[in-house]
Amino acid sequence: MFFKARRYQFCPSCGAPCVYQVPADDNRERATCTRCGTIHYENPINVVGTLPVWGEGPDGQVLLCKRAIEPRYGLWTLPAGFLELGETAIEGAKRETDEEAGAQVEMQELYCLLNVVSVGQIHLFYRARLLSPEFDPGPETLEARLFHEHEVPWDQIAFRTVRQTLQHFFEDRRLQRPYSLHSGDIV
């Protein structure tokens, strides 16, 4: 059904088998331990990233990373990854930008919130101002480089949320609209 649902065959607290059943005062099946009774919930998680831009106005370039890992090896993405415990969304997005591209940025506002229900994820992209055009890609990235709008490899973009974030940005910029939040769903 969904990417991470129904993954509890055994109880992570005591190791006994789990069954999926609807707890009292609930309306969904949850993994429930047959020995200690602990209920284990499964919920969507967050992917956080940035839309890093170098330069102002219509000549500003965006940073993309060519993936060195699966899924989507060899395709281009914005720097992004799973939000970790112990950090805010904006901290996670900045960390991923450093880890994947070695890019230093000044973080700006949340720009896209995109639900990817089929895999139980929310993708959050923040606008970011690049402080330098020099990058130092990490092990998950083959190459990090800047693209003018007309250079973006639209047929080699790794993820639909990345494509949609880039499309919103170029459209807002072309129409000289303020960069306010875009919310949407990937279906």
Added chain:
Amino acid sequence: MFFKARRYQFCPSCGAPCVYQVPADDNRERATCTRCGTIHYENPINVVGTLPVWGEGPDGQVLLCKRAIEPRYGLWTLPAGFLELGETAIEGAKRETDEEAGAQVEMQELYCLLNVVSVGQIHLFYRARLLSPEFDPGPETLEARLFHEHEVPWDQIAFRTVRQTLQHFFEDRRLQRPYSLHSGDIV
């Protein structure tokens, strides 16, 4: 450390003991199965809710729910709860509003995104227009009622993210600012 971290004593896939260690190509300790090798990640989850308003302008009233469950039994909250697999953030917020208050709403924009790092949560509140002043509270709610700004029980608000969302709303309304996204952290 954090609310949901280090909860894998046993592997949910095979039931064998887990140890926390840093996987190859990673930089954090993860629960790793000593038998099947599966790595189990722990990530922040999302709480989604609404700020339901009845009426327009400075006389508009907000809907609060008096909690019938712990934590914070007897204190007042905006309708909110954990985002579930299979739904978007806005769908989850609408569902919680129905489940906790029996309130029917027209959903509006995302209004607050608040990181609660200490418990590994992001709280997302959407503005919502109440379609009726009649409510039908569910089992998690003792009472659902409308409050004018001067009636809000500020010393009996259940959660800091709820307090902050209400404060932003009344301030934006008082200053006649557009209702755009507020991002912040609860520390």
